[in-house]
Amino acid sequence: MSKPRILFQLTGSIACFKACALISKLVQNGYEVQTVATQGALEFIGRATLEGLTGRPVFVDIYEPNRAMDHIHLNRWADLALLCPASASTLNRLANGIGDDAVGALFLSYQLNEKPYWIAPAMNHLMYLHPATQGSIQKLQSWKVRILHPESGHQACGEEGPGRLMEPEKIFAAIEEFFAGRLRRQE
Numbered sequence: 001m002s003k004p005r006i007l008f009q010l011t012g013s014i015a016c017f018k019a020c021a022l023i024s025k026l027v028q029n030g031y032e033v034q035t036v037a038t039q040g041a042l043e044f045i046g047r048a049t050l051e052g053l054t055g056r057p058v059f060v061d062i063y064e065p066n067r068a069m070d071h072i073h074l075n076r077w078a079d080l081a082l083l084c085p086a087s088a089s090t091l092n093r094l095a096n097g098i099g100d101d102a103v104g105a106l107f108l109s110y111q112l113n114e115k116p117y118w119i120a121p122a123m124n125h126l127m128y129l130h131p132a133t134q135g136s137i138q139k140l141q142s143w144k145v146r147i148l149h150p151e152s153g154h155q156a157c158g159e160e161g162p163g164r165l166m167e168p169e170k171i172f173a174a175i176e177e178f179f180a181g182r183l184r185r186q187e
């Protein structure tokens with residue numbers, strides 16, 4: 001089997017630094033990783049970090065020269081799409097079909113019935129528990145999106161509650177399990 005290909009999408013959350021550790025672990029374990037970032041994500045981590053970790057330029061701007069169809073073609077390339085960390089804003093945008101940036105446009109052209117799309121939310125507990133966010137999570141799940149549920153505990157804002165990004169080690173284990181299962185089904 002060729003190396004599994006992960007379309008790793010990051011949004012504007014303090015948890016971007018944890019996502020970088022996960023990207024590094026995936027690459028070290030033989031996964032091909034293509035990153036996509038919102039402008040918000042680039043407030044937390046630099047393009048050089050993402051390119052350095054993956055060996056591939058990050059995709060940010062759907063109008064960037066020479067990348068005119070990447071908002072469609074990258075979906076064909078991917079075996080699994082992972083939105084990690086998923087901000088409240090992007091989670092709610094996706095649930096409403098808004099394709100005004102690379103992450104949103106890619107989601108709209110992703111074949112959810114054929115390939116896995118996973119979302120790992122990371123946000124303040126009030127943002128997470130807001131009815132808009134909870135409604136979006138339910139809607140996305142009804143479209144076959146898998147939610148990697150956040151954990152409860154201390155948050156960057158100094159408060160306690162649910163919304164901490166699932167530990168990168170657990171996300172890595174879920175990815176390994178998914179591809180091991182796919183390999184077994186092919187045998």
Ligand SMILES: Cc1cc2nc3c(=O)[nH]c(=O)nc-3n(C[C@H](O)[C@H](O)[C@H](O)COP(=O)(O)O)c2cc1C
Binds near residue numbers: 041086087127
């Ligand atoms: C220091 C800081 C930390 C933030 N952390 C989060 C976060 O963990 N989760 C979240 O949903 N929003 C967080 N935000 C707010 C988002 O960055 C903001 O809603 C942004 O519009 C998200 O845009 P994007 O989803 O397009 O990247 C944070 C903002 C700042 C300034």
